[in-house]
Amino acid sequence: MRQPNWVPAGTDLEKPNAARMYDYYLGGSHNFEADRQMARKAVELWPELPRIMRANRAFLRRAVQYLAESGITRFLDIGSGIPTFGPVHEAARRTAPDARVVYVDNDPVAVAHSRLLLEDDPLSSVVQADLRHVDDLLARPEVSGLLAAGEPVAVLLVAVLHFVPESDDPHKLVAALRDALPPGSALVLSHASLEGRPDQAGSHQDLYRKTPTPLTMRGREAIEAFFDGFELVEPGVVYLPEWRPDDPQEVGPHPERMTGVAGVGRLP
Numbered sequence: 531m532r533q534p535n536w537v538p539a540g541t542d543l544e545k546p547n548a549a550r551m552y553d554y555y556l557g558g559s560h561n562f563e564a565d566r567q568m569a570r571k572a573v574e575l576w577p578e579l580p581r582i583m584r585a586n587r588a589f590l591r592r593a594v595q596y597l598a599e600s601g602i603t604r605f606l607d608i609g610s611g612i613p614t615f616g617p618v619h620e621a622a623r624r625t626a627p628d629a630r631v632v633y634v635d636n637d638p639v640a641v642a643h644s645r646l647l648l649e650d651d652p653l654s655s656v657v658q659a660d661l662r663h664v665d666d667l668l669a670r671p672e673v674s675g676l677l678a679a680g681e682p683v684a685v686l687l688v689a690v691l692h693f694v695p696e697s698d699d700p701h702k703l704v705a706a707l708r709d710a711l712p713p714g715s716a717l718v719l720s721h722a723s724l725e726g727r728p729d730q731a732g733s734h735q736d737l738y739r740k741t742p743t744p745l746t747m748r749g750r751e752a753i754e755a756f757f758d759g760f761e762l763v764e765p766g767v768v769y770l771p772e773w774r775p776d777d778p779q780e781v782g783p784h785p786e787r788m789t790g791v792a793g794v795g796r797l798p
């Protein structure tokens with residue numbers, strides 16, 4: 531297979547990848563046959579998956595807009611993926627034209643594509659780093675520079691913590707991020723959870739087990755515990771469509787079918 535210019539040399543295009551599967555669900559073109567095959571298998575087991583991904587992306591946009599409107603102009607998007615379909619800088623700059631964003635992902639393909647997309651944007655930067663090595667991530671000049679001004683920073687962990695298994699102690703990683711943040715900062719988080727769909731347990735996790743990024747579902751209590759030290763913004767940790775919808779009609783009769791929960795917290 532020919533390597534397109536946004537894919538770093540040496541990337542195995544025959545291996546499905548979470549960032550590119552997500553792009554496929556959103557309707558993007560930055561994916562390959564292996565990604566599409568795996569994504570289609572997942573949709574067979576779980577037909578609502580593309581809608582869940584869109585609900586997740588819509589939550590991200592609403593949360594970023596909410597924070598930009600409340601005065602935050604610095605964003606650290608960890609597990610940012612391929613920043614198409616309403617990325618953080620676009621959402622933030624609707625109200626904060628000077629918003630700065632540091633995009634972080636551990637996937638070289640997502641990083642290479644993000645760099646290409648953002649090369650003319652002096653207020654955005656892209657870092658290849660792994661959330662599981664949080665000290666290294668925080669020490670990167672782009673990240674430490676964003677935090678050093680002492681202004682509030684919104685950290686986004688949107689649809690990424692379910693890729694961090696218990697063995698990497700995700701709560702400790704989030705606490706390390708929290709402790710590095712200036713006062714008034716925020717945490718934006720969404721996480722896969724089968725609370726509303728216990729019938730689905732197993733199938734999706736089994737499928738992702740075959741990709742380089744296996745999935746760990748968590749219950750609401752464990753997800754709420756990521757907000758330790760933060761004050762939860764109303765309405766708290768809720769199903770994706772329920773977090774401050776643009777229009778209450780958009781929530782629909784079964785928000786629990788979106789199988790993901792989300793919330794925003796602020797530091798005092």
Ligand SMILES: C[S@@+](CC[C@H](N)C(=O)[O-])C[C@H]1O[C@@H](n2cnc3c(N)ncnc32)[C@H](O)[C@@H]1O
Pocket residue numbers: 548549552586587590608609610611612634635636637640659660661662687688689690693694743
């Ligand atoms: C489902 S996508 C979410 C993209 C975006 N945050 C959103 O919600 O629209 C998950 C992203 O997290 C990245 N990721 C997974 N594990 C990671 C880790 N340990 N460190 C950094 N990024 C990670 C994947 O490469 C992928 O791009």
